[in-house]
Amino acid sequence: MVHVARLGEQRVPFLHREHADEAVARWSEDWPDHPAAVEEWDRWRWEHQGPGGASTIRDRVPERTVVFHARALFLPGGERATAGLPEQWSVPAWEFETDRFTDRASAWRTARRPGPGQEVEAKVRGTDKDAVEAAFAEVCAQAVDRAQNPGKYGDTDEW
Incomplete structure (x- = not known):
């Protein structure tokens, strides 16, 4: 599975669910009027349909x-x-x-x-x-x- 943080209009993929959850929580504090949620994608779907493919999957919370x-x-x-x-x-x-x-x-x-x-x-x-x-x-x-x-x-x- 790929855990995709949907932050406003952007989708940011994570290897670990807790990183996606943390990104969503922090984004929501910064931008309370913008949508933020975690979506579950299977890896094949992300690699073939997600923006940027497998190379964009993160293994840490972004700075x-x-x-x-x-x-x-x-x-x-x-x-x-x-x-x-x-x-x-x-x-x-x-x-x-x-x-x-x-x-x-x-x-x-x-x-x-x-x-x-x-x-x-x-x-x-x-x-x-x-x-x-x-x-x-x-x-x-x-x-x-x-x-x-x-x-x-x-x-x-x-x-």
Whole structure:
């Protein structure tokens, strides 16, 4: 048997039932409004019909951490735009949530958004709140520079 923890829309397979139960219990604490349950699948069914097949079956409970985020948006010229969304927030994330999980203290990037607005987005995420806050100041400075000097970052055809 494969013990599949259904966590929201994701299915995470486990070799041992107690690991699936623990994942469901912890997920339910984090996301009480999202469905969470354990399903029993026979191994053949999981290997042939489950996402990822046999290689995704876990023999331990996945890592979970709180990931801190910060984001800002800058207009061409460097003026900060009001995004209407929170500038900083935190969420629990599990290692199987590859789009949200990180084990780094902080990581940041800037990106020019496509389209006529040419805004520059600054993003930071990490597991250390102080490191994320320090990196946020640094990424915002780079985003302002990128908004003011698009050619320096390869954001224009003239570069």
